Amino acid sequence: MGRSSKDKRDIYYRLAKEEGWRARSAFKLLQLDEQFSLFAGVRRAVDLCAAPGSWSQVLSRKLRGKEPKDTEEKKEEPKIVAVDLQAMAPLPGVTQIQGDITKTSTAQEIIKHFEGQPADIVVCDGAPDVTGLHDVDEYIQAQLLLAVNCDLRPSCPLQIFRGKDVTLLYSQLKIFFSEVTCAKPRSSRNSSIEAFAVCQNYCPPSGYIPNMSNPLLDHCYDVDFNQLEGPNRIIVPFLACGDLSAYDSDRTYPLQLDPSKEYKYTPPTQPPIRPPYEQACHLRKNNLLATEDSPCRPLDGAFSNLHL
Numbered sequence: 001m002g003r004s005s006k007d008k009r010d011i012y013y014r015l016a017k018e019e020g021w022r023a024r025s026a027f028k029l030l031q032l033d034e035q036f037s038l039f040a041g042v043r044r045a046v047d048l049c050a051a052p053g054s055w056s057q058v059l060s061r062k063l064r065g066k067e068p069k070d071t072e073e074k075k076e077e078p079k080i081v082a083v084d085l086q087a088m089a090p091l092p093g094v095t096q097i098q099g100d101i102t103k104t105s106t107a108q109e110i111i112k113h114f115e116g117q118p119a120d121i122v123v124c125d126g127a128p129d130v131t132g133l134h135d136v137d138e139y140i141q142a143q144l145l146l147a148v149n150c151d152l153r154p155s156c157p158l159q160i161f162r163g164k165d166v167t168l169l170y171s172q173l174k175i176f177f178s179e180v181t182c183a184k185p186r187s188s189r190n191s192s193i194e195a196f197a198v199c200q201n202y203c204p205p206s207g208y209i210p211n212m213s214n215p216l217l218d219h220c221y222d223v224d225f226n227q228l229e230g231p232n233r234i235i236v237p238f239l240a241c242g243d244l245s246a247y248d249s250d251r252t253y254p255l256q257l258d259p260s261k262e263y264k265y266t267p268p269t270q271p272p273i274r275p276p277y278e279q280a281c282h283l284r285k286n287n288l289l290a291t292e293d294s295p296c297r298p299l300d301g302a303f304s305n306l307h308l
């Protein structure tokens with residue numbers, strides 16, 4: 001037991017150690033590449049949210065392991081930039097930037113490294129520190145991804161949380177990419193809501209200027225939307241309304257919110273005229289509901305006096 005128990009439980013954890021990957025996540029990128037041939041012709045790559053570095057390892061092995069074919073390619077060594085909030089142990093051929101991917105300054109550093117040229121691929125396995133509140137986690141994750149999208153353009157596999165609002169994220173990504181596929185590598189546990197949005201064919205609205213002031217990002221309160229012109233105005237900002245102290249419509253509260261007062265039923269202002277539960281009310285009122293002793297109460301004709 002002890003040290004070997006995780007090996008027994010998780011095949012990818014064990015394989016990662018055996019094959020020298022820093023994390024089992026390496027298999028997710030490798031499996032995404034098997035499906036989408038992500039690295040064909042790639043010379044400039046960005047790994048966002050890279051620590052501890054297994055995706056950077058994959059990039060390094062895939063891009064640097066290849067022999068350049070022609071002289072033009074030979075001149076240009078592949079460039080790989082890895083960004084994370086946390087420090088990461090060095091990797092051959094990988095430039096590290098310790099920073100926040102949602103910050104303009106970080107994007108500028110990456111662009112500087114590529115001497116103004118766009119990256120060929122951006123991979124992002126970013127995951128916020130999960131709160132356990134699915135809606136919040138999904139939202140923060142989506143914000144991370146939209147930040148990725150604002151300044152870097154090429155095809156990208158991006159980690160997403162498949163929560164209830166995932167279609168909103170897809171439609172936002174579809175503004176920038178003609179193909180967006182949701183992929184779940186086998187190495188990603190079924191029990192996890194994690195999946196990857198593989199975005200291909202970068203085709204932003206014509207005239208769109210990539211910038212971190214994308215109104216899809218909630219931190220852009222300082223942006224004057226009226227200043228945005230042409231296609232930059234097409235993007236509809238999304239705002240969640242109501243502050244955190246507002247009641248949560250998914251929660252159950254006690255009948256009497258003020259414990260010093262007695263609960264008093266208030267009838268609806270306008271009761272429904274013909275509600276769908278009318279039938280059930282009739283059955284209950286006339287003691288016709290099925291019971292354990294009498295599972296099949298007479299139904300025929302029971303509603304003849306109801307206009308259903």
Ligand code: SAM
Nearest residue numbers: 025049051052053054055084085100101125127
């Ligand atoms: N792909 C990595 C690998 O293969 O080793 C694992 C990435 S880990 C699942 C998620 C990383 O996202 C963490 O290291 C975390 O520090 C990073 N992260 C979360 N929010 C970030 C942000 N705003 N900027 C940069 N990195 C961030």
